[in-house]
Amino acid sequence: MADTTVTAARRYSDQHPGYRLAYAGEAAVPVSLLTLDVLAQERKRLPLVDEFVLRLADHGIHKIDNMAAVLGIDTATVSAAVTAQMSAETVEYRPDSLGGHKVLLTQGGRRAVEELSTVTPQRTEYPQAFDRMLWQPIPHVRADLVTRADAESQGMRILPSVRTADVDTSDVSPRRLNLLLDQTQQDNGRSAIEVLSVEAITRQPRLYLPAVLLVFASDTADDLRFNIVVDDLLSEHHDNALHQVGGVERTKIQVVPAVGEPDLPSPLRQQRIPYDEVRDLQRRANNPPPQDDSTPGTPSNGAKQHESVTARSALEALTVRSVPLFEHRELLTTALNSARTRFLLASPFVRDAVVNGDFLAKLEIMLRRSDLTAHIGYGLGQDPAHSDDNALSRLRALARRYPLLKLAHVPDSHPNVLIFDDTWVSSGFEWLSFRDQPTRTYRPEEGTLVRDKTHVDERHNYYAELIGRADVDAATRS
Structure with a gap:
């Protein structure tokens, strides 16, 4: 299943020129699921x-x-x-x-x-989702919505309502309902029924529509812009609604300047392909320009497809390159899905919203591969009490079942790192808590991907020994 947050972040990461994506996370649009007592009839x-x-x-x-x-x-x-x-x-x-x-x-x-x-009017109950940010009915059903408990457990940011009051019958006009009915009708574009009037609202529990919140920061992080992505599309109406109630500050998200990635050895630093060049290759690889037959000399579809393939090959061939913020989550998923010989991850915090059922399932499948070694270090100088007990318990249970997984709290401060096979990602990105930071403080972090085997081996050996030693020390103390 595609990660909707990664998809949105990749698609819209360049939405604001001069700003860098600092946060891309699951959000929850407040919705009332109305049970309407309506007078309706079959449409003539x-x-x-x-x-x-x-x-x-x-x-x-x-x-x-x-x-x-x-x-x-x-x-x-x-x-x-x-x-x-x-x-x-x-x-x-x-x-x-x-x-x-x-x-x-x-x-x-x-x-x-x-x-x-x-054809006579009949009174009937009718379910209708109502967006509390836009303060209007929306074409979603119960299956599209989640409870507050589910939203919070998944690390979603709860977006604010524009009003605190309950929805009134005057807010749900028959004309608006009939337009929504027509939009969802599959046959001739018109619903088989027509709502004549809304008599009462008998129930209206509060639920949430999953969305994506993107926050962009200037270089000094003193100016922020944001977008809300609903149903995989930018929603200007939701952007305006959030502006009206106080903007991104209402989500309590804080963006501060990036701390920057750990320093690279000089040879790697000199080889590193910068952000702008990487993004240009990524755009060409993922979004080849549309054909324009009206322009003389415009390349054919085949030529443009070749350009896309060429850009993708060029991107894969880079030995040392920038990693945009949105790509970190993709790389973690890629590591879990594709690692064959080694997997190593070090991150300060471990959160339930990241170490969830899907993450653990992928990790367990990876651990079943023969000839694979796996290390996960957490803490990196942080108190383990700042991590979620449930997430740690689930990781420990997996480590007991698969002894090839070395899991340990690393008491001393070290840089975050992800290594899989012959790829090393050096970054300040917090790999196991990106969905639910304890302080809600985020940075427009940029990392570096390294495919130089000599340097990857050196970095892997260093961290594997570090995590292994911490594991032995913990066993000795217990």
Whole structure:
């Protein structure tokens, strides 16, 4: 399953020129799931004039001129309706004894009139999601929403409502509901029912719609911009709503200048491809430009596809390159899915929102691979009490089942690191707590990916020995 946060971050990371992405995380848009007591009826299938043509013919008015006079409209409009109903085989246009013509119902027309007469409004309950940021109904169902407890356990940032009051019937107009019904109708674009009025709201529990919050910072982190991504698209309406209630400050997220990644050995630093060049390759690899046949000399689709493949190959061939913030989560997933010989991770905090069922399942599958060694070090100078007990317990249980996994608290301060096979990612990114930082303080961290085997081996050996020694020390103390 694709990580919607990573997808949004990659797609929109360059949304604000001159700003760097500092935070990309799951967010929760507040929603009331309304149970509406509505007056509704089956939507009539016929246009209004066509309906009255059938009704008037049933009541003995058979002349087009007379029908037009009763309805107060021109004869051409009535003639068009008669023609349409002749095609539908609900009426016949027959000569009469006076040399004119009359409109007569067919058997199908009589059935249509009977059906029209049975359409009566009914009171019924109707579920409707209501966005408390936009303060309007939205086309989502219960399956799209989560509870507050689920949102918090997944590390989502709870976004604020624009109002604290309950939703009133005046906030849910029949016109708006009918538009939403039409949008979700699969057949002819119109719903089979029509809401006439909203009589009452009987229940309105508070739930949440998963979204993505992107926060961008200037170089000095003193100016922030943000976007909210809903249903994989930027939502300007939600951006404006959050601005109106205080902006990103209401989420209590703080962005501070990046501490920067640990210093690299001089040869690697000299080889490092910078951020802008990496992003240019990534954009060309993932989003080849659309064809423009109107421009002379525009490359063909095949040429552009080749350019995309070429950019992807060039990106893969880089030995030392920048890692944008959004790519860290992708690399962690890649490591879990693809590591064959070694996996090593060191991060200060361990949080439930990251070490969840999906993470543990991927980790366990990786641990079943033969000839693989695995090390996870946490703490790095931080008190283990700052990590979540449940997440640590689940990791320890996995380490007991798979002795090849060395898990230990590292009491001394060391840089964060991710190593898998012959890839090393040097970064200040907090690999096991990116979803739920204890202080809600984030930095526009940029890392470095290294594929130089000599340096990767050296870094892996250093950390593997560090974690192994901490594991032995912990066993000795116990």
